Amino acid sequence: MQVETSSSKYGVKHYPDGIREWKKEGNYFSFYTSETTLEVRVIADKIIRFRYAAEGTFQRDFSYATSDTLEESPISFGIKEWEETFEIYTDALKVFIARDNLRLTITDTEGHVINQDEMGYHWQHYLLKGGKIQYCSKLIQEGERFYGLGDKPTELNLRGKRLENYGTDAYGFQKDTDPLYRNIPFYYGLHHGKGYGIFFDNTFRTIFDFGKERADVCSFWARGGEMNYYFIYGPELLDVARAYTTITGTPELPPLWALGYHQCRWSYYPDSRVREIAKEFRKRKIPCDVIYLDIDYMDGFRCFTWNKEWFPDPAGLIRDLAADGFKVVVIIDPGIKVDPEYAVYQEGLKNNYFCKRADGALMEGDVWPGKCVFPDFTNPVVRDWWSSLFKSLAEIGVRGVWNDMNEPAVFEMGTFPEDVRHDYDGEEVSHRKAHNIYGHLMSKATAAGMKKYLMPHRSFLITRSCYSGAQRWSSVWTGDNVSSWEHLWLASVQCQRLSVSGISFTGSDIGGFIGEPDGELFTRWIQLAVFHPLMRTHSASNETGFNQEPWSFGPEYEKVVTKFINLRYQLIPYSYSTFWQYATYGTPMLRPLAFVAQDDEATHNLTHEFMFGDNLLISHVSEKGMTEKKVYLPAGKWYYFWGDNLVTGKQEVTVKTPLDEMPLFVKAGAVLPQYPEMQYTQQVAITEMLLHVYYGEDVVRSILYEDAGDHYGYKNGQYNIIRFKQRSDKQQFYLKKQCFINYETAYSNYRIVLHGLPFAATTLLIDGKSTPLGKPAADGTISFVVPRNFELIQIVKS
Numbered sequence: 120m121q122v123e124t125s126s127s128k129y130g131v132k133h134y135p136d137g138i139r140e141w142k143k144e145g146n147y148f149s150f151y152t153s154e155t156t157l158e159v160r161v162i163a164d165k166i167i168r169f170r171y172a173a174e175g176t177f178q179r180d181f182s183y184a185t186s187d188t189l190e191e192s193p194i195s196f197g198i199k200e201w202e203e204t205f206e207i208y209t210d211a212l213k214v215f216i217a218r219d220n221l222r223l224t225i226t227d228t229e230g231h232v233i234n235q236d237e238m239g240y241h242w243q244h245y246l247l248k249g250g251k252i253q254y255c256s257k258l259i260q261e262g263e264r265f266y267g268l269g270d271k272p273t274e275l276n277l278r279g280k281r282l283e284n285y286g287t288d289a290y291g292f293q294k295d296t297d298p299l300y301r302n303i304p305f306y307y308g309l310h311h312g313k314g315y316g317i318f319f320d321n322t323f324r325t326i327f328d329f330g331k332e333r334a335d336v337c338s339f340w341a342r343g344g345e346m347n348y349y350f351i352y353g354p355e356l357l358d359v360a361r362a363y364t365t366i367t368g369t370p371e372l373p374p375l376w377a378l379g380y381h382q383c384r385w386s387y388y389p390d391s392r393v394r395e396i397a398k399e400f401r402k403r404k405i406p407c408d409v410i411y412l413d414i415d416y417m418d419g420f421r422c423f424t425w426n427k428e429w430f431p432d433p434a435g436l437i438r439d440l441a442a443d444g445f446k447v448v449v450i451i452d453p454g455i456k457v458d459p460e461y462a463v464y465q466e467g468l469k470n471n472y473f474c475k476r477a478d479g480a481l482m483e484g485d486v487w488p489g490k491c492v493f494p495d496f497t498n499p500v501v502r503d504w505w506s507s508l509f510k511s512l513a514e515i516g517v518r519g520v521w522n523d524m525n526e527p528a529v530f531e532m533g534t535f536p537e538d539v540r541h542d543y544d545g546e547e548v549s550h551r552k553a554h555n556i557y558g559h560l561m562s563k564a565t566a567a568g569m570k571k572y573l574m575p576h577r578s579f580l581i582t583r584s585c586y587s588g589a590q591r592w593s594s595v596w597t598g599d600n601v602s603s604w605e606h607l608w609l610a611s612v613q614c615q616r617l618s619v620s621g622i623s624f625t626g627s628d629i630g631g632f633i634g635e636p637d638g639e640l641f642t643r644w645i646q647l648a649v650f651h652p653l654m655r656t657h658s659a660s661n662e663t664g665f666n667q668e669p670w671s672f673g674p675e676y677e678k679v680v681t682k683f684i685n686l687r688y689q690l691i692p693y694s695y696s697t698f699w700q701y702a703t704y705g706t707p708m709l710r711p712l713a714f715v716a717q718d719d720e721a722t723h724n725l726t727h728e729f730m731f732g733d734n735l736l737i738s739h740v741s742e743k744g745m746t747e748k749k750v751y752l753p754a755g756k757w758y759y760f761w762g763d764n765l766v767t768g769k770q771e772v773t774v775k776t777p778l779d780e781m782p783l784f785v786k787a788g789a790v791l792p793q794y795p796e797m798q799y800t801q802q803v804a805i806t807e808m809l810l811h812v813y814y815g816e817d818v819v820r821s822i823l824y825e826d827a828g829d830h831y832g833y834k835n836g837q838y839n840i841i842r843f844k845q846r847s848d849k850q851q852f853y854l855k856k857q858c859f860i861n862y863e864t865a866y867s868n869y870r871i872v873l874h875g876l877p878f879a880a881t882t883l884l885i886d887g888k889s890t891p892l893g894k895p896a897a898d899g900t901i902s903f904v905v906p907r908n909f910e911l912i913q914i915v916k917s
């Protein structure tokens with residue numbers, strides 16, 4: 120053992136000394152020093168897990184983050200002994216472990232250093248609180264950039280910043296407020312064109328320093344628990360994202376309606392007001408699928424009750440709204456009102472389900488209902504009970520739940536004191552260990568309950584707080600933001616960051632939660648949110664009476680907002696297919712440009728642009744009065760969505776930004792499936808599927824995924840995957856299709872609208888058979904109908 124001589128208020132730091140012994144068992148290796156043991160587990164050829172037992176004894180190997188279905192699949196691996204190091208190798212990586220001090224150097228197979236320990240693992244007694252602080256420090260490589268960490272409201276590249284995870288009710292947060300609501304201890308490094316990720320699976324308060332304290336050192340630590348991290352090699356950042364999402368789990372497919380437009384407010388009440396809002400959407404022909412009930416639907420904010428005066432017949436209300444194509448989502452908070460007359464309180468109290476302080480007293484604190492107690496969601500018995508409470512909501516037709524205040528938030532204290540006790544699935548821990556997974560497990564229990572009682576329907580959940588892996592059961596929103604232009608930018612950065620942190624199903628409160636946007640800000644926010652997987656307007660205007668609906672800012676804005684919500688609905692086949700890619704492969708739905716063009720340094724710090732799925736590049740308008748905007752396009756060719764002009768990438772272009780347009784580009788070669796206009800998802804049967812096809816000369820693949828949009832039939836193979844590949848040239852347009860078809864759709868033809876054909880042609884070949892091709896339309900596109908079962912379409916220059 121080596122001990123640092125200078126002590127700090129935390130006690131001396133302990134560094135591992137030389138390796139005395141080692142052993143291999145299956146796919147893991149153990150290295151023993153006089154004090155510390157390192158376990159290296161080869162999970163896959165690009166995923167290695169490192170665990171350190173400070174004083175030789177490992178803690179229980181247990182995680183709330185990792186997916187039950189994670190398979191360990193190292194293809195081939197082994198160990199070599201060198202004079203100064205041990206080398207564990209796989210087909211993709213070499214991990215060198217220094218015999219003297221356990222320090223790691225990880226290289227690719229060609230010997231390029233991907234990640235290297237500075238002091239590596241070390242620890243320190245936490246004198247003030249007990250336990251150990253677990254540290255790891257790494258050298259920052261030349262030109263290294265850092266990404267990830269969930270919802271941090273700051274630049275995408277985290278180099279030079281120090282950030283922490285300790286779920287916080289950050290009402291009215293600002294740029295750089297830290298910590299926020301979510302706890303995602305996962306980051307990416309990118310240097311020399313190669314990307315990797317580190318997932319530090321530890322639920323204590325975790326801190327990450329990306330060269331803030333020392334410019335060339337990246338370190339991370341936790342105030343307890345174990346140093347336990349997964350190293351994931353890319354080199355493609357998107358592959359790192361996929362692997363991280365495989366480790367922490369992919370979601371099920373959401374009901375299709377959840378990809379529609381959501382309208383929320385704190386609060387719509389009484390029921391007549393809810394009906395009025397719904398009616399207004401239909402009257403004005405503004406598409407909408409979801410209406411939310413915030414806390415005022417309850418009786419004195421008692422969860423699982425209804426205010427009898429304002430909502431005398433919730434089932435009737437929900438039924439009528441459903442008949443008009445609306446789904447209802449209700450809020451449920453963790454605070455249970457202390458009220459001896461209230462069944463949920465009585466039951467929880469009787470069964471000992473609520474959290475207690477160290478001295479055995481109930482953990483009591485004020486939230487909306489006044490004095491509350493809080494279920495211990497870290498106890499599996501309590502989670503089952505909580506799940507069972509959703510029966511009554513599901514039975515009256517509620518289709519989705521909104522979990523809020525689950526950091527957990529407590530009015531005066533902020534959150535629970537650290538002495539509060541938790542079960543932690545049988546481990547009995549203090550709040551220091553359970554804080555960061557409290558909301559995570561609340562949402563897990565909620566999702567389980569809703570799923571059970573809504574069967575055979577799919578349900579929908581949105582949560583404010585969570586830990587890594589919550590994407591398996593919930594969506595998230597970015598929390599209590601503000602109606603300001605800076606927050607519009609923050610919403611974009613936060614959603615991109617959440618998306619590459621495993622949580623793609625995300626959005627912000629459109630227009631801002633606190634304050635009042637003007638029509639321009641609201642409109643520009645709607646435009647951005649069309650391309651966020653979750654599109655929800657929400658505001659806290661309950662006291663001011665300010666309205667934040669699509670029609671609240673006058674006809675000029677309403678027209679543009681309607682145009683964009685319509686676009687949202689037209690793009691649903693594309694966004695659903697993008698969701699399927701996420702649910703199947705873990706591919707983030709929103710991709711910062713650094714993640715799609717990592718070899719191009721010009722993309723590394725871009726924050727106001729991103730890809731939504733494979734083929735759409737979005738650069739939202741982020742300033743008041745902006746009439747034009749500079750947009751950086753990565754390599755390749757891009758069509759401007761609103762005019763079809765073809766632009767060559769790897770350069771910055773200037774785009775005019777009238778209120779009813781925003782910079783939006785389609786990758787040349789793409790196939791964009793689209794729905795016709797509709798007022799809510801599945802309102803109309805799709806009798807002809809529209810495919811916008813953009814002529815392109817590079818190989819570009821596109822996907823259309825289809826299923827019932829509800830139910831779980833897709834899990835038994837009832838779905839279609841249609842894969843398009845375009846590879847045209849100056850003489851010929853060429854579109855190939857391959858598919859797996861096992862779900863019956865109402866259509867049997869595609870209507871193809873071809874953009875950008877660079878030559879004149881008179882014939883179309885469908886699987887080799889020629890038919891005449893009509894003349895181009897005024898906008899230059901050529902439109903034709905082909906049977907759904909085509910395999911190859913060609914158009915040859917005449």
Ligand code: GLC
Nearest residue numbers: 384385413414450523598599
């Ligand atoms: C919290 C939520 C907000 C909600 C309010 C009332 O502030 O973040 O979205 O409207 O509580 O429930």
